[in-house]
Amino acid sequence: MVILLGSTGYIAQEFKKQLDKLNIDTLCLSREEYNYYDLETLYEIVRSPNRQFLINCAGFIGQPSLDECENNQEETHRANVGLVRTISKACKMTKTPWAHISSSCIYTDESGAKNFTENDSPNFSFDTNNCNYYCGTKAEAERVIEEEAESCYIWRLANVFDEYDGPRNFLSKVINHQMIFDANNSFSHRGDFVKYCLALWQAKSDFGIYNVVNSGSISTKEISEKINKYLGINKKFVFFESQRQMLKLGAIMAPRSYCTLSNTKLKKALHPTKLRTARKALEDSLKNWVEDKIEDNVISKSFWD
Numbered sequence: 001m002v003i004l005l006g007s008t009g010y011i012a013q014e015f016k017k018q019l020d021k022l023n024i025d026t027l028c029l030s031r032e033e034y035n036y037y038d039l040e041t042l043y044e045i046v047r048s049p050n051r052q053f054l055i056n057c058a059g060f061i062g063q064p065s066l067d068e069c070e071n072n073q074e075e076t077h078r079a080n081v082g083l084v085r086t087i088s089k090a091c092k093m094t095k096t097p098w099a100h101i102s103s104s105c106i107y108t109d110e111s112g113a114k115n116f117t118e119n120d121s122p123n124f125s126f127d128t129n130n131c132n133y134y135c136g137t138k139a140e141a142e143r144v145i146e147e148e149a150e151s152c153y154i155w156r157l158a159n160v161f162d163e164y165d166g167p168r169n170f171l172s173k174v175i176n177h178q179m180i181f182d183a184n185n186s187f188s189h190r191g192d193f194v195k196y197c198l199a200l201w202q203a204k205s206d207f208g209i210y211n212v213v214n215s216g217s218i219s220t221k222e223i224s225e226k227i228n229k230y231l232g233i234n235k236k237f238v239f240f241e242s243q244r245q246m247l248k249l250g251a252i253m254a255p256r257s258y259c260t261l262s263n264t265k266l267k268k269a270l271h272p273t274k275l276r277t278a279r280k281a282l283e284d285s286l287k288n289w290v291e292d293k294i295e296d297n298v299i300s301k302s303f304w305d
């Protein structure tokens with residue numbers, strides 16, 4: 001049985017779907033029913049004899065944009081760092097292997113030239129004193145795991161998209177924002193991300209950090225062109241000149257990270273399975289686009305959530 005923490009979330013739902021397909025039982029932990037922040041409660045759940053693995057999909061990501069984390073720093077820290085410490089303890093006490101969903105946002109390189117590997121130290125963190133609050137907590141959580149956890153995967157997720165239009169989909173954000181910022185980035189197709197994570201676990205790959213991103217990077221400009229081509233919407237996309245301009249115009253409250261990650265380690269671990277390129281995943285998603293007709297589909301005015 002796999003324990004899924006934060007089970008109502010965007011990423012957790014995809015884990016649930018794919019675990020069901022694999023006929024693997026899941027215990028879905030949601031705050032509404034379980035106080036999984038409490039060590040004793042979590043310990044009692046995790047020590048159940050039929051548990052095999054725990055996946056931590058819980059976190060405070062800030063809605064509608066991660067600027068909400070600037071306004072709710074205590075809650076952000078509690079969910080993204082404090083909870084990780086608690087899970088780490090509960091899993092260590094019960095010898096339960098587990099995985100934590102981290103983020104590419106702990107790195108930044110606006111030039112797009114650097115391909116960050118798992119060996120690079122975060123350069124968008126509280127330590128480097130240049131980050132937004134959310135990204136700072138994601139980098140801090142990785143350090144907590146490295147220092148305190150046993151038998152743990154850190155699965156880094158980049159900007160997420162798939163074919164389902166919605167407020168969390170990067171492509172929907174590009175479509176709906178009035179202005180966008182052009183940068184080269186790594187991407188994780190939501191379904192591919194979960195498929196690759198579960199394959200790592202099922203293959204008993206070594207614990208540690210993995211950049212779970214599709215191969216290659218894509219610029220926001222190319223994405224906007226592909227959106228026009230495949231969805232036939234003929235939108236005139238307007239670009240910010242710089243991040244400084246975004247901050248000055250109040251489009252964002254705190255700096256964002258832009259970066260590309262190397263997935264060489266992931267490729268080696270999953271060999272001979274071929275990883276889909278980000279460009280192919282983008283084109284496939286746009287070809288199979290399922291529009292979200294819900295009217296209160298609120299997408300923040302700011303960019304780079």
Ligand SMILES: NC(=O)c1ccc[n+]([C@@H]2O[C@H](COP(=O)([O-])OP(=O)(O)OC[C@H]3O[C@@H](n4cnc5c(N)ncnc54)[C@H](OP(=O)(O)O)[C@@H]3O)[C@@H](O)[C@H]2O)c1
Nearest residue numbers: 006007008009010011030031057058059079101102103157
């Ligand atoms: N989506 C992205 O673009 C992205 C990119 C990189 C990394 N990540 C990471 O991936 C993980 C999952 O993100 P997600 O996109 O699935 O987020 P999400 O949709 O907001 O889900 C997170 C879940 O965490 C649980 N949670 C626990 N404490 C919370 C709190 N204080 N406030 C709000 N929710 C809380 C909630 O589940 P319950 O109420 O069911 O317990 C919530 O549904 C996070 O660690 C995030 O940092 C996401």
